[in-house]
Amino acid sequence: MSGIILASAVTLSQFFLVAAMACMLYRLVRGPRAQDRVLCFDALYIDGMLLLLTVGIRTGSTLYFEAALAIALLGFVSSVALAKFLMRGEVIE
Amino acid sequence: MNADLPVWAALLVAFFLILGSGLTLIGAIGAVRLKSFYQRVHAPTLGTTWGTGGILIASMIFFSVTKERLVLHEVLIAAFVTVTTPVTLMLLARAALYRDRSEGVVDTPGFDGPPEDDALD
Amino acid sequence: MTRLLPYPLLALSLLVMWLLLNGISAGHVVLGVIVALAASRLMAALQPEKPSLKRWSRIPRLVLLVMADIARSNIAVAHIILRGGHGKGVAGFVVIPLELRDRTALAILACIISSTPGTAWVEYHPGSGRLRIHVLDLVEEQYWIDQIKRRYESLLLEIFE
Numbered sequence: 400m401s402g403i404i405l406a407s408a409v410t411l412s413q414f415f416l417v418a419a420m421a422c423m424l425y426r427l428v429r430g431p432r433a434q435d436r437v438l439c440f441d442a443l444y445i446d447g448m449l450l451l452l453t454v455g456i457r458t459g460s461t462l463y464f465e466a467a468l469a470i471a472l473l474g475f476v477s478s479v480a481l482a483k484f485l486m487r488g489e490v491i492e
Numbered sequence: 493m494n495a496d497l498p499v500w501a502a503l504l505v506a507f508f509l510i511l512g513s514g515l516t517l518i519g520a521i522g523a524v525r526l527k528s529f530y531q532r533v534h535a536p537t538l539g540t541t542w543g544t545g546g547i548l549i550a551s552m553i554f555f556s557v558t559k560e561r562l563v564l565h566e567v568l569i570a571a572f573v574t575v576t577t578p579v580t581l582m583l584l585a586r587a588a589l590y591r592d593r594s595e596g597v598v599d600t601p602g603f604d605g606p607p608e609d610d611a612l613d
Numbered sequence: 614m615t616r617l618l619p620y621p622l623l624a625l626s627l628l629v630m631w632l633l634l635n636g637i638s639a640g641h642v643v644l645g646v647i648v649a650l651a652a653s654r655l656m657a658a659l660q661p662e663k664p665s666l667k668r669w670s671r672i673p674r675l676v677l678l679v680m681a682d683i684a685r686s687n688i689a690v691a692h693i694i695l696r697g698g699h700g701k702g703v704a705g706f707v708v709i710p711l712e713l714r715d716r717t718a719l720a721i722l723a724c725i726i727s728s729t730p731g732t733a734w735v736e737y738h739p740g741s742g743r744l745r746i747h748v749l750d751l752v753e754e755q756y757w758i759d760q761i762k763r764r765y766e767s768l769l770l771e772i773f774e
Contacts (some may be wrong), residue, residue, distance in 0.1 A: 408506030411510060438529075452566075456509070
């Protein structure tokens, strides 16, 4: 019983997250401006991290947690660098 | 897939999973539907607050029950995301304002204060 | 005490992070204490400005208030998005005159405003203390000025100044 509940909930939430990533990807391609693209890039890595956490629940392994933590760390650094680039056109001043 | 989970825990995990991913999806729909950039800045915050929170709570409940000890390391991701997303959003909003001003886009609020005061550093 | 532990809060949070990542055992507590002490000594070399907390007792109240507000505005923004992109008002900028000057308190206010769906921190002028935020559902400017000032700024002023 609990296996069925869990399996369907994980599948549904993975579907939601992939749909969210598709929406973000649409906006990333459409633009219209660079700041929209950076915003969507930022949201995309958050969604990817959440997807990894749901994969962790599906397989019952805590290994995915560490991958999610690494994605959160690296994604933040890159989107801050991109936002900084939009501000002045240079990453390092 | 673990089947040895009690039904109450499975229901709780399912509730938080669907709450979190549903909010993230609504935020993403907002990013497609909303008209201007400044409106779209609000959309991903749905996914980064209770969207992330819901899935992290689900993960905490699931691993605490299946491993039969308190698993709290998801708190680290929660703390990290709450501290970092505002930084990105603030930088992006300021960059957008700066670009709009320098290109003379209409409906951009005016620039008040001397240039060197234009930053919270 | 201050030479061994220049930043007690930082050292404590590093220790907690170490234990959360590695699991709690006697060996990891020792290792975590060593890492926390070494890292906070290294941090002292950067000489960051030390925040002055006046009233600790108000912090839990602020945290609960912010979490409840974020939950409420999550629902509000989800409604706006599902209804097709506009609420009762229009989206627009609001300028708020702030009395808060402490840097740490301002950083916390920035985190609160940016992570609440529906409001976004846009820019702040340290000279005049004016803050510009963007609001998704703007009916009345005065409502948002009162909201930010009364709910968050007064609590932050109590905690920090």
